[in-house]
Amino acid sequence: MNTGKRLAHRPVDQAKQDAILASARDEFFEYGFESASIERIAAAANVSKVTIYNHFQNKENLFSAMVGSECRIMRGNLPEMSDEEMPLRTELVNFAQAMMEFLSSPDIIRFDRRMAAEVERHPELGELFLNAGPRLMQKMLIEMLSCEMEKGKLAKANPQEAAAHLFGSVKGFADVEWRFSDPEKAAASVTTASLEAAIDRFLLAYST
Amino acid sequence: MNTGKRLAHRPVDQAKQDAILASARDEFFEYGFESASIERIAAAANVSKVTIYNHFQNKENLFSAMVGSECRIMRGNLPEMSDEEMPLRTELVNFAQAMMEFLSSPDIIRFDRRMAAEVERHPELGELFLNAGPRLMQKMLIEMLSCEMEKGKLAKANPQEAAAHLFGSVKGFADVEWRFSDPEKAAASVTTASLEAAIDRFLLAYST
DNA sequence: CACTTATTGGACGGGAGCGTTTAATTAAAC
DNA sequence: GTTTAATTAAACGCTCCCGTCCAATAAGTG
Numbered sequence: 001m002n003t004g005k006r007l008a009h010r011p012v013d014q015a016k017q018d019a020i021l022a023s024a025r026d027e028f029f030e031y032g033f034e035s036a037s038i039e040r041i042a043a044a045a046n047v048s049k050v051t052i053y054n055h056f057q058n059k060e061n062l063f064s065a066m067v068g069s070e071c072r073i074m075r076g077n078l079p080e081m082s083d084e085e086m087p088l089r090t091e092l093v094n095f096a097q098a099m100m101e102f103l104s105s106p107d108i109i110r111f112d113r114r115m116a117a118e119v120e121r122h123p124e125l126g127e128l129f130l131n132a133g134p135r136l137m138q139k140m141l142i143e144m145l146s147c148e149m150e151k152g153k154l155a156k157a158n159p160q161e162a163a164a165h166l167f168g169s170v171k172g173f174a175d176v177e178w179r180f181s182d183p184e185k186a187a188a189s190v191t192t193a194s195l196e197a198a199i200d201r202f203l204l205a206y207s208t
Numbered sequence: 209m210n211t212g213k214r215l216a217h218r219p220v221d222q223a224k225q226d227a228i229l230a231s232a233r234d235e236f237f238e239y240g241f242e243s244a245s246i247e248r249i250a251a252a253a254n255v256s257k258v259t260i261y262n263h264f265q266n267k268e269n270l271f272s273a274m275v276g277s278e279c280r281i282m283r284g285n286l287p288e289m290s291d292e293e294m295p296l297r298t299e300l301v302n303f304a305q306a307m308m309e310f311l312s313s314p315d316i317i318r319f320d321r322r323m324a325a326e327v328e329r330h331p332e333l334g335e336l337f338l339n340a341g342p343r344l345m346q347k348m349l350i351e352m353l354s355c356e357m358e359k360g361k362l363a364k365a366n367p368q369e370a371a372a373h374l375f376g377s378v379k380g381f382a383d384v385e386w387r388f389s390d391p392e393k394a395a396a397s398v399t400t401a402s403l404e405a406a407i408d409r410f411l412l413a414y415s416t
Numbered sequence: 417c418a419c420t421t422a423t424t425g426g427a428c429g430g431g432a433g434c435g436t437t438t439a440a441t442t443a444a445a446c
Numbered sequence: 447g448t449t450t451a452a453t454t455a456a457a458c459g460c461t462c463c464c465g466t467c468c469a470a471t472a473a474g475t476g
Contacts, residue, residue: 009421010423035242039462051424058464110328112324113327116325118325119321120322123389134385138381173342179327180324180335194369218444246435247434248433257455259454
């Protein structure tokens with residue numbers, strides 16, 4: 001029975017699919033959904049326009065597939081928490097550092113900028129993005145702080161709120177600058193010193 | 209000599225200019241720069257397309273003028289600090305409340321979403337927006353905290369950093385949700401209680 | 417080999433929109 | 447009333463692009 005597999009055919013070229021999604025990302029992020037050109041995407045991917053329409057039926061589908069793919073990639077690049085035992089301050093500083101590096105990377109900033117605009121027309125993609133990125137990071141942070149509160153290293157408090165305070169005070173005004181100014185320039189504004197200052201204030205506010 | 213004034217002509221209809229800018233705002237925010245249609249803008253403003261081209265030479269100029277106009281309006285709507293003497297905590301809570309209401313208003317969220325995308329193509333407009341909004345609010349906050357430190361009501365510290373911590377921890381994750389989720393839904397997540405909690409933690413971290 | 421599917425290039429119909437031009441109209445200043 | 451500039455409607459040339467169709471070719475399986 002061949003387990004339902006089709007019997008005689010030319011297989012899909014996976015490399016082409018990946019190339020299409022990559023080109024789609026560049027095109028959509030460069031021009032936005034409305035003005036992105038499928039013909040340019042096809043050209044950039046070295047693929048016939050018909051091939052694109054065979055796999056994704058229309059622009060909407062291609063866009064959704066691209067966002068899904070990018071979210072999957074982003075998920076894999078999220079900063080992780082190390083399992084090693086280390087002083088609380090060190091742990092927080094490390095996490096904050098990784099977080100800020102992640103959030104200030106050009107790819108993420110571009111994604112953030114473009115998605116914000118497209119969400120108005122594609123609300124479901126906003127949820128997809130939130131779940132693949134920000135909310136995951138939020139959960140990690142809550143988990144981590146909750147754990148430390150259990151251990152008595154932080155004052156008992158609503159871990160959800162504590163996570164918001166930590167996340168927010170580490171970011172400060174930086175994310176706004178990232179989004180609306182030249183990322184290169186804005187990235188320089190986040191120093192190790194300012195990052196440690198935020199952590200220290202947080203520890204002060206949540207000392208036992 | 210008539211002081212350089214032209215002598216015989218039909219004067220510009222200012223009402224039409226305002227209508228054009230208003231329609232331009234709606235159109236650009238709805239579709240983004242590339243896909244916005246000048247013909248639709250003209251129709252919405254009850255104006256001939258030629259009139260638009262007479263005043264703003266092209267799409268770019270119209271867009272810039274619209275952003276400038278919106279920034280001027282936004283500037284006028286920024287939350288103000290009251291001059292009355294009041295307890296520090298009350299002062300901070302009031303400001304935080306006004307700030308969050310301002311930032312979560314649909315107009316601002318829409319502006320934020322769209323500008324973030326357009327900044328990639330119009331970096332100078334990003335600076336314009338930053339100076340008209342976020343950086344102004346930042347300066348106000350720094351000024352306010354600096355003042356309280358002088359008075360000894362807050363621990364002496366870098367007011368720039370303190371402002372970032374306050375601003376950030378009050379926002380928490382809220383702004384991310386606003387940007388990528390349904391604003392109606394997200395707005396409900398900011399309660400007076402969570403706002404006061406942030407202020408109280410801040411006061412704890414900066415107590416004398 | 418035969419068969420099936422993937423992929424290609426090119427062409428097409430249809431629509432949209434920018435920026436310009438023209439000739440006519442309107443509203444104020446003189 | 448004359449002059450000057452603002453405004454208008456309509457049309458035009460141009461470019462771009464979506465989504466579809468077709469005939470031809472490539473790359474695998476049996």
